[in-house]
Amino acid sequence: MGVSSESADEPGWDVSPEDEVAPVVEATGRQIRLWREAAGMRVVEFGRAIGYGEDLVRKVERGARIPRADFLDRADDVLNAEGRLRAFKEDMEKARYPKKVRELKMLEERAVELLLYSNHNIHGLLQTEEYARALFGTWRPTLSQDGLERAVAARMARRTIFSRSPVPELSFVQEEVTLRRPVGGNLVHRRQLEHLREMAELTQVEFQVMPTARADHPGAAGRIQVLKFGDGTAVGRTDDEFNGRPVSDPRQLRILELRYGIIRAQALSPGESLAFIEQVLGET
Incomplete structure (x- = not known):
């Protein structure tokens, strides 16, 4: 799988600490990190597996970037999360907007x-x-x-x-x-x-x-x-x-x-x- 065009340098969905959606985005990133660590995957391996850059994965995991639906779908599949990561898609879609x-x-x-x-x-x-x-x-x-x-x-x-x-x-x-x-x-x-x-x-x-x-x-x-x-x-x-x-x-x-x-x-x-x-x- 190639690396997504949503690279670390691409304008995307960055979150500032003052943003009211920040706690939800941080919680989502934390869950992704926990599932990745439980699977024994390093960030670079995980990013390669889902087709996203390492820097972007790190941003998502620390709650600085709102993951797209495609990111959550791929992460759920690669980490065998059985829908638990996909479940965040609706919240992340809402979080994209002021x-x-x-x-x-x-x-x-x-x-x-x-x-x-x-x-x-x-x-x-x-x-x-x-x-x-x-x-x-x-x-x-x-x-x-x-x-x-x-x-x-x-x-x-x-x-x-x-x-x-x-x-x-x-x-x-x-x-x-x-x-x-x-x-x-x-x-x-x-x-x-x-x-x-x-x-x-x-x-x-x-x-x-x-x-x-x-x-x-x-x-x-x-x-x-x-x-x-x-x-x-x-x-x-x-x-x-x-x-x-x-x-x-x-x-x-x-x-x-x-x-x-x-x-x-x-x-x-x-x-x-x-x-x-x-x-x-x-x-x-």
């Missing part, structure tokens, strides 16, 4: 309806991987390569919402500028627009564009998100009110839904919005 992203993904997985207005960039659920990578690359201070890869992976993981069963109803309203801004350059921009077109054609997705010419609408306060759940409860958030924190109070949610309703009414219809995507694609 706490805020994990919490957001959990809410999105419960939601039966999502109302989402974006005014600066394409909404995260609609982003392509290369667009997301280019967008995260604009952050200041600059993300480390490890932080960048972790952020992109976390964003892509949220797209499982489109393959859920039953699929939730999703309503997106995007400011016109978000479709015109060539994040990542012309090729990345074009692929993002093509992806938007595909998403806009999905039955469960209602996609609308807010023209820049609309001089007066209640989106000036920033993004709006409202997630509704099957039990009748909901959670919402906007950038410039309620301290930017999630709210679940019915009165506060009513404010967000009122604003979103006006924004949706003033935006282009879904059919007009699809035509607008085609128009921007033609100009790109």
Whole structure:
């Protein structure tokens, strides 16, 4: 078996001691080390057997690197752990993403309806991987390569919402500028627009564009998100009110839904919005 491309120098899933998932990752690494030692294998032999570099194995065992599912699968087989190492895969998958992203993904997985207005960039659920990578690359201070890869992976993981069963109803309203801004350059921009077109054609997705010419609408306060759940409860958030924190109070949610309703009414219809995507694609 050859050595995995996930070498010690590859941007991956490093863990800092301050990370809230560090104890779980450390416990997983400790179990791998105990199983390796019980099998009488040195680190270099174990790494060669599972196809990973010695330095990466050491990082995993001391809890400084989050092992991928493939690492755990191979380790379980080589060490005859009978599924005990594979059992960590779900925890490690969750650990890959920052706490805020994990919490957001959990809410999105419960939601039966999502109302989402974006005014600066394409909404995260609609982003392509290369667009997301280019967008995260604009952050200041600059993300480390490890932080960048972790952020992109976390964003892509949220797209499982489109393959859920039953699929939730999703309503997106995007400011016109978000479709015109060539994040990542012309090729990345074009692929993002093509992806938007595909998403806009999905039955469960209602996609609308807010023209820049609309001089007066209640989106000036920033993004709006409202997630509704099957039990009748909901959670919402906007950038410039309620301290930017999630709210679940019915009165506060009513404010967000009122604003979103006006924004949706003033935006282009879904059919007009699809035509607008085609128009921007033609100009790109």
